[in-house]
Amino acid sequence: MKLQLALDLVDIAGAKEIVSEVAEFIDVVEIGTPIVINEGLHAVKAIKDAFPTLTVLADLKIMDAGGYEVMKAAEAGADIVTVLGVSDDSTIKGAVEEAKKSGREILVDLINVKDIAGRAAEVDALGVDYVCVHSGYDHQAEGKNSFADLQAIKGVVKQAKTAIAGGIKLSTLPEVIAAGPDLVIVGGGITGESDQRSAAAEMKRLVSQA
Numbered sequence: 001m002k003l004q005l006a007l008d009l010v011d012i013a014g015a016k017e018i019v020s021e022v023a024e025f026i027d028v029v030e031i032g033t034p035i036v037i038n039e040g041l042h043a044v045k046a047i048k049d050a051f052p053t054l055t056v057l058a059d060l061k062i063m064d065a066g067g068y069e070v071m072k073a074a075e076a077g078a079d080i081v082t083v084l085g086v087s088d089d090s091t092i093k094g095a096v097e098e099a100k101k102s103g104r105e106i107l108v109d110l111i112n113v114k115d116i117a118g119r120a121a122e123v124d125a126l127g128v129d130y131v132c133v134h135s136g137y138d139h140q141a142e143g144k145n146s147f148a149d150l151q152a153i154k155g156v157v158k159q160a161k162t163a164i165a166g167g168i169k170l171s172t173l174p175e176v177i178a179a180g181p182d183l184v185i186v187g188g189g190i191t192g193e194s195d196q197r198s199a200a201a202e203m204k205r206l207v208s209q210a
């Protein structure tokens with residue numbers, strides 16, 4: 001089981017500062033959608049250049065033109081690129097095909113998908129590398145989480161790795177770990193802590209034991 005740090009509400013300088021603090025405890029660093037909106041793919045390049053041994057995920061949440069957008073993210077140095085599960089199969093196929101050319105990976109984010117298990121099985125069959133359940137900020141504000149969704153996809157995803165994101169904190173991590181995802185994605189549960197290093201270290205300890 002691996003730990004991904006999601007960086008959302010910082011700029012490039014702030015992202016570098018946090019990663020410097022916690023790099024030894026994380027497996028993947030995510031350049032979150034808000035950073036990409038504010039800074040563009042330069043943010044992906046800046047973090048990959050600064051931390052070349054870390055796996056970098058670009059959270060582009062691609063919805064169309066999968067092949068082209070994955071190509072641009074890969075050029076910037078992304079190792080993993082996100083595509084939305086609600087997009088058309090052709091978009092996901094294009095993304096997978098492009099990623100394979102350069103040894104990159106595709107994570108399909110099932111945010112806002114209604115038939116979670118059904119779509120998880122479909123995107124798994126399209127050859128994606130990760131299938132991720134995700135309660136976004138707006139759902140988190142309504143008190144929702146994706147723990148049940150994780151159980152649902154664990155039963156149907158046969159090829160891909162499974163991932164979960166959305167509001168995971170140290171207090172809820174044991175419940176997440178018990179469901180057995182391959183990748184746990186944490187943003188505010190680390191970045192929102194006064195001692196980010198300790199939070200990341202403790203999360204890494206729990207995730208590594210699983």
Ligand SMILES: O=C([C@H](O)CO)[C@H](O)[C@H](O)COP(=O)(O)O
Pocket residue numbers: 006007008032033034059135136137165166167168185186187188189
């Ligand atoms: O993808 C995310 C969200 O949609 C904003 O772009 C976050 O990176 C993801 O939810 C993880 O962050 P936390 O919910 O703060 O753990």
